[in-house]
Amino acid sequence: MITRDLLVEILKNVADTIKENKELLTDLDAAIGDADHGINMNKGFKTVSEKLDTVKDKDCGTILKTVAMTLISTVGGASGPLYGTAFLKASMAVNGKMELDNEDIIKMFDEAIKGIVMRGKAQRGEKTMLDALIPAYEALKGSLEKGDDLSEAFIEAADAAKEGVEYTKTIKATKGRASYLGDRSIGHQDPGATSSYLILRTVANTLNQQED
Amino acid sequence: MIGIVVVSHSEKIAQGVVELCSQMGRENIKIEAAGGTGDGRIGTDAMKIMEAIKRADNGDGVLVLVDMGSAVMSTEVALELLDEDLRNKVLIADAPIVEGSIGAVVQASMGSSLEEVKSVAEQSKSMIKVKE
Numbered sequence: 001m002i003t004r005d006l007l008v009e010i011l012k013n014v015a016d017t018i019k020e021n022k023e024l025l026t027d028l029d030a031a032i033g034d035a036d037h038g039i040n041m042n043k044g045f046k047t048v049s050e051k052l053d054t055v056k057d058k059d060c061g062t063i064l065k066t067v068a069m070t071l072i073s074t075v076g077g078a079s080g081p082l083y084g085t086a087f088l089k090a091s092m093a094v095n096g097k098m099e100l101d102n103e104d105i106i107k108m109f110d111e112a113i114k115g116i117v118m119r120g121k122a123q124r125g126e127k128t129m130l131d132a133l134i135p136a137y138e139a140l141k142g143s144l145e146k147g148d149d150l151s152e153a154f155i156e157a158a159d160a161a162k163e164g165v166e167y168t169k170t171i172k173a174t175k176g177r178a179s180y181l182g183d184r185s186i187g188h189q190d191p192g193a194t195s196s197y198l199i200l201r202t203v204a205n206t207l208n209q210q211e212d
Numbered sequence: 213m214i215g216i217v218v219v220s221h222s223e224k225i226a227q228g229v230v231e232l233c234s235q236m237g238r239e240n241i242k243i244e245a246a247g248g249t250g251d252g253r254i255g256t257d258a259m260k261i262m263e264a265i266k267r268a269d270n271g272d273g274v275l276v277l278v279d280m281g282s283a284v285m286s287t288e289v290a291l292e293l294l295d296e297d298l299r300n301k302v303l304i305a306d307a308p309i310v311e312g313s314i315g316a317v318v319q320a321s322m323g324s325s326l327e328e329v330k331s332v333a334e335q336s337k338s339m340i341k342v343k344e
Contacts, residue, residue: 040255072289076248076255081285084258119285177281 001150002100002207007063008056010206015049017202018042018195028191032178036077037191044075044083059098064091064108078176079192082116082129089115102144102153109137120175127173127185129192132164136200154204161197168193214320214329215242215268218313219261219278219287223248229277229309233317241321243313244268256286262293265302273301273326275316275333277309303330311336 002010018025018041026038048070055066064087072084090108094100100108113133117123124134139160143153168190176192178185216233220226226247233243246264249255261276268274278284284304291299303326305312312333319332 034254036254039253043251043253072286073250073257073259076253076257076282078282078285080255081258081282081289084289119288 001102002060002105004058004060004063004098005056006206006210007060007100008052010203011052011063011067012049013206014199014202015045017198018045021195021198025191025195028189028194032173032181032185032188033191034077034177037079037195040075040077040079041195044071044080047074059096060100061091061095061097064088064094067091078120079129079195082120082192085115085119086112102150105150106141106144109140113137122175125171126175127168127171127178127190127193128175129190129196131168131171131190132161132193132196132200135164136161136196151204151207151210154200154207158197158201158204161193161200165189165193165197213240213242213270213323214272214316214326215244215265215270215274216313216316216320216329217244217246217261217264217268217274217276218309219256219264219276219283220245220247220309221254221256221279221281221283223252225279225309229313232310233313236314236317236321241317242268242270243317256282258286258289258293261287261290265290265294265298269298269301273303274298275320275326275329276302276304277307277313277316277333278304279309301326303327305330305333307333307336311339 022038022042029035029037048067051066051070055063068084068087071080089111093107093111094104122128124130136157140153140157143156173179173185218226218229226245230243230245244264244267246261249257265274276287278287287304315336316329316333319329
């Protein structure tokens with residue numbers, strides 16, 4: 001179960017993680033893209049962190065929608081409409097809820113991925129954030145179905161996302177700015193997959209700190 | 213009269229294309245720039261694009277010209293955020309922004325429909341500039 005307050009805490013921690021990894025994400029993007037992923041993500045999540053204080057008493061759907069609209073209007077790069085759409089679809093799945101059960105979380109994650117697929121017209125295997133998110137979703141769902149609790153399931157999801165990031169090093173980009181590089185994109189890990197992994201690892205860490 | 217919105221990662225490019233199009237002397241056409249982020253970085257902003265579409269519309273609809281990548285995605289988000297009435301009268305052209313915008317402005321000034329303006333903008337993709 002994720003309560004409204006815990007959701008806000010997770011999102012604030014995500015903003016901190018993005019800030020800490022701003023240079024890593026920008027350096028990864030400099031190698032195969034336009035060198036702005038860390039700067040853009042930090043800009044977006046810094047504003048998210050500020051906006052969260054104004055909606056922390058609202059329901060989970062409203063909180064997630066605020067995250068979405070903030071990312072859409074402040075990020076600037078492709079990650080703005082992509083993560084923005086993901087959070088918007090997730091928010092619609094849990095409209096009005098004050099806490100999220102496992103079923104809600106699976107639905108949110110599924111809707112978020114569908115949103116990214118729709119917005120980016122991308123699929124797994126194209127060296128994008130989907131290469132981290134789809135395996136993570138499958139791991140989370142599988143883990144919950146075999147009876148693990150949510151904090152364990154998110155560790156499995158983050159581990160699967162990490163493997164997904166490693167996988168992006170082996171493939172060629174066919175979407176986004178990196179696709180201009182063709183075969184020269186092989187060997188580099190995808191910055192979008194990396195930021196997706198960092199978000200999931202932060203969710204896992206926050207849930208596991210709760211239990212200690 | 214169809215309105216035109218020019219979306220670019222660069223505020224200067226968007227404004228420059230609008231400037232270039234305005235030189236075609238069609239004062240009755242609304243051409244709006246939506247370039248860069250709200251705080252002046254390179255990038256695109258769905259909210260800025262949405263506002264530009266609203267300004268460009270005078271009832272007949274709006275054609276949006278985009279440069280690439282997030283310009284397309286941010287414009288799609290902007291469309292989803294618009295009221296349905298206006299959304300149904302907005303199309304995105306699959307065209308280069310400079311040549312496409314000029315073609316679109318000239319066609320729009322003749323009072324053509326949204327579909328016709330889009331089609332002319334997209335024809336600029338096959339324009340031959342240098343003959344061997």
